[in-house]
Amino acid sequence: MPRSTHALRFAVLGTVLAGAALGHADETTGTWTGALELRGNYYWETSTRVVAPSLDVTLEAPNGTRFGVEYLVDAITSASQAAGALTDNRFTEIRHQGSGRVSHELELSGGQALTLGGGFYASREPDYRSGGMNFASALTTADRQTTLTFSTAFLHDEVRQLFRTGSRVSPNPMGGTDAERFAENFDALTFTGGVERILTPQLYVQAGYQYSYLNGFLANPYRRVPLGDVTAREGTITEVHPGVRRRHTLYGRLAYYIRPTRTAVHAAFRAYTDSWDIRAVTPEVLVYQQLGPSAVLRLRYRHYNQSAAFFYQDVYLPADVNDGDLATFDPKMSRFHSHLAGFKLSLRGGFLAGTVLDGLRDASLDFNLSYIWNTNRFGNGVIGSAGLVIPF
Amino acid sequence: MTVRLLLVAFALATGCATVAPYEREDLSKPGMDLEGEGVETGFRAHVHDAREGATGGHGSSGGGCGCN
Numbered sequence: 001m002p003r004s005t006h007a008l009r010f011a012v013l014g015t016v017l018a019g020a021a022l023g024h025a026d027e028t029t030g031t032w033t034g035a036l037e038l039r040g041n042y043y044w045e046t047s048t049r050v051v052a053p054s055l056d057v058t059l060e061a062p063n064g065t066r067f068g069v070e071y072l073v074d075a076i077t078s079a080s081q082a083a084g085a086l087t088d089n090r091f092t093e094i095r096h097q098g099s100g101r102v103s104h105e106l107e108l109s110g111g112q113a114l115t116l117g118g119g120f121y122a123s124r125e126p127d128y129r130s131g132g133m134n135f136a137s138a139l140t141t142a143d144r145q146t147t148l149t150f151s152t153a154f155l156h157d158e159v160r161q162l163f164r165t166g167s168r169v170s171p172n173p174m175g176g177t178d179a180e181r182f183a184e185n186f187d188a189l190t191f192t193g194g195v196e197r198i199l200t201p202q203l204y205v206q207a208g209y210q211y212s213y214l215n216g217f218l219a220n221p222y223r224r225v226p227l228g229d230v231t232a233r234e235g236t237i238t239e240v241h242p243g244v245r246r247r248h249t250l251y252g253r254l255a256y257y258i259r260p261t262r263t264a265v266h267a268a269f270r271a272y273t274d275s276w277d278i279r280a281v282t283p284e285v286l287v288y289q290q291l292g293p294s295a296v297l298r299l300r301y302r303h304y305n306q307s308a309a310f311f312y313q314d315v316y317l318p319a320d321v322n323d324g325d326l327a328t329f330d331p332k333m334s335r336f337h338s339h340l341a342g343f344k345l346s347l348r349g350g351f352l353a354g355t356v357l358d359g360l361r362d363a364s365l366d367f368n369l370s371y372i373w374n375t376n377r378f379g380n381g382v383i384g385s386a387g388l389v390i391p392f
Numbered sequence: 393m394t395v396r397l398l399l400v401a402f403a404l405a406t407g408c409a410t411v412a413p414y415e416r417e418d419l420s421k422p423g424m425d426l427e428g429e430g431v432e433t434g435f436r437a438h439v440h441d442a443r444e445g446a447t448g449g450h451g452s453s454g455g456g457c458g459c460n
Contacts, residue, residue: 288423
C-alpha cells in the first residue's frame with residue numbers, strides 16, 4: 001500500500017480518535033455536544049457512476065470551539081467518455097478523501113463577535129492527489145444581525161497517469177514506468193468575501209464574491225482531441241489547456257419564511273466569468289415545506305447556462321491545429337445548459353419517542369433525488385443521497 | 393443585470409430595521425437554517441464542479457476527479 005495512503009488514513013484515524021476523546025469529555029462534563037452523520041451518495045450518467053459513502057463527526061465544546069472531521073470514499077466507474085479516451089473501456093477507481101476543521105468564536109468589545117476557523121483537506125486516487133488548507137473568519141455585529149465573512153483556501157493537486165489498458169509495463173503506484181511517468185501539478189488560491197444580513201423576522205440575504213487563481217496543468221492527461229470528427233479517423237492530438245485560469249464568482253441568496261403555511265423559500269443566483277472566456281449564470285429555487293411535526297419536503301430547481309471557452313471548437317481540422325496547440329475535447333468547455341429538478345424528504349425521529357427506538361428520537365433521516373437534463377456530451381444525470389444524522 | 397441585482401440586495405441588507413433576537417424564531421425553522429446540509433451540499437457541489445465550467449459560491453474548491 002502506498003505510503004501516502006497510509007498517511008492519509010492515519011491522519012483521518014487520528015483526527016477521529018481525537019474526536020472520540022473529546023466525546024468522552026462530553027460524558028464527563030455533560031456540556032459537550034455533537035452530531036454523527038452517515039451518508040450514502042450516488043451519481044449516475046451515461047458514462048460515469050459514482051458511489052460515495054461518507055462519515056462526518058461534529059463536536060462543540062463548552063467554550064464554543066467546534067471540531068469536525070469527514071471521511072469519504074468515492075467508487076468511480078467510468079467509461080471512455082469521462083476518462084477522455086476514445087476507446088470504450090470501463091474501469092473503476094477508488095478515491096479516499098479526508099478533512100478536518102476547527103473554529104472558535106471570540107467575544108469582542110461592544111458586543112461584536114469574531115469567529116476564526118481553519119481546516120485541511122486531502123484526497124487520493126491512483127492517479128490524482130489533492131491536498132489543501134483553508135482559513136475562515138466571520139465578524140458579527142453587536143445586534144447579531146449582520147455578519148461579514150472572509151475566507152481563503154490553498155489547494156495543491158498532483159496529476160498523474162495510470163495506464164489502464166494494453167501493456168502496463170510497471171505497476172508503479174503513480175502509473176507507468178519511470179521513463180514514461182506523467183507528472184504534472186497545479187496550485188489554486190481562492191479568496192471569498194461575503195455578507196449575511198437579517199432583514200426582517202422572516203427574511204435574510206447572503207451575497208458574496210469569490211476569486212480563484214489556478215496555475216499549472218489544467219487539462220486531462222488521458223483525453224485526446226479528435227481531428228476532423230469524433231470518430232478520430234483523421235487522428236488525435238493532445239488536449240492542451242492554458243496554464244493559468246482566473247475565476248470570478250458573484251453569488252447571492254434570499255431566504256423567506258411564510259409562517260401561515262410553514263414554508264421556506266430560497267432564491268439563489270450565481271454569476272461566473274473566467275479568463276478562459278467561460279461565462280455562466282446559475283439561478284436556483286428551493287422550497288421547504290413542513291409536513292406535520294416530523295417531516296420536511298424540499299423541492300429544488302436549478303438552471304445552469306454557460307458559454308464556451310475561447311479555445312473550444314466543435315471540430316478541429318488537421319490543417320488548422322498542431323499537437324501542442326490549445327485544444328480541448330472536454331464537454332464542460334463547450335457552450336451548454338442544464339436543468340436540475342429534485343426533491344428531498346427529511347424525517348425527524350420524534351415519533352419514535354417511547355418506542356424501542358427511543359434512542360433515535362433526536363435523529364433525522366433524509367432521502368434526496370435529483371435529475372439533470374444536460375445538453376452537452378456528458379448527457380443526463382441523476383444525483384441521489386440518503387443520510388442519517390444522530391446528535392449526541 | 394447581475395450587478396444590479398446584487399446592488400439591490402446589498403441596499404436591502406444595509407437599510408432595514410433592527411430585528412430583535414426574540415423576533416428571530418422563524419429564521420431557525422426547518423428550511424431556513426441550512427447549516428445542517430453541509431455534507432449533502434458538498435457532494436452535490438463536487439458533482440457540479442466536475443461537470444460544469446463554472447464553480448464557486450458554495451465553498452467547494454475542486455480537487456480530484458478531473459475537476460480542474
